[in-house]
Amino acid sequence: MARSAPIIPPGGETSDSALRQFIGYDMKRAFNALQADLVRTLEPFGLRMITYSTLAMIVQNPGLRPSHLAAGLSIERANLVVIVDELEQRELVTRTTSLQDRRAHALTATLEGQKLYRDATEAVAAHDRLVTSGLSDPERTALRRALRQIEATARGQGG
């Protein structure tokens, strides 16, 4: 399989300069690093990025329907089910049947869910400030605008 070879490995650094020309590569690296740190931030609350986002949406939009929630978070309905299951089992949200349309559910945060959301949000906000502490306010604003622009363009391409 691995035959011996005369090739001499370079002494020191490994250059990824060819990849660094792509914003997608920078985005992946930045997001992975941020995400790994955010996991640690949310761990004490028993939340992950997606369960926090889901809880936040339900707190902010009482009575929300799962299909609207999935669309709002840009995730598949099928994948949302187990996330809401988890939040419901922890009694952070309730699932009830809509009287208008008995196919649909209405999602509402419990008082406990609202409290956990508030506490976790403080930690997430602190994490967000920390991770962008190397940027000025104008730079933060420009970054946000650029990210939304890229999302819109990329979504316009694909599906």
Next chain:
Amino acid sequence: MARSAPIIPPGGETSDSALRQFIGYDMKRAFNALQADLVRTLEPFGLRMITYSTLAMIVQNPGLRPSHLAAGLSIERANLVVIVDELEQRELVTRTTSLQDRRAHALTATLEGQKLYRDATEAVAAHDRLVTSGLSDPERTALRRALRQIEATARGQGG
């Protein structure tokens, strides 16, 4: 499980404004959209984002050791193994044993691997231009700088 309820779902839109305050949320959405589109770009070449990146690094750093490559890409050595397996089976790269340190391997791209890398790079570059077409050159530069700053800060926090 789902008991009936008096709650009336909101008529129209689902607001994620509370989440939009976090750059991490914008980054996740932007990266997911970009990544989904990049998958389609690389599909004709039989490559994924990680296999393309790995091939690029090996082309640019002949004789590279897997441990250095993993560090350069910020992925685990264990996860690199199957990626190199795949590239080796397709005869895009070769794995040979280093004569200096017989524990280590030397990775080299074959001519076929170099050609595939060049072709795929054209497509990736076009995709990158397309997805950032809503940004001016200064905005692109600022975005790149901000992403690298965030990566450095986030990695400084965690591991």
Next chain:
DNA sequence: TATTGTTATACTCTATAACTATA
């Protein structure tokens, strides 16, 4: 003892197809 590549494993995220109950 420590490091390199490797194997095994587990968890998360994502995507698709198909089912049920309602409309």
Next chain:
DNA sequence: TATAGTTATAGAGTATAACAATA
């Protein structure tokens, strides 16, 4: 028929522990 929620499943990415060969 179409839609909402659900189930099942598969693929990809990521992380950790432990092992054999070598240093």
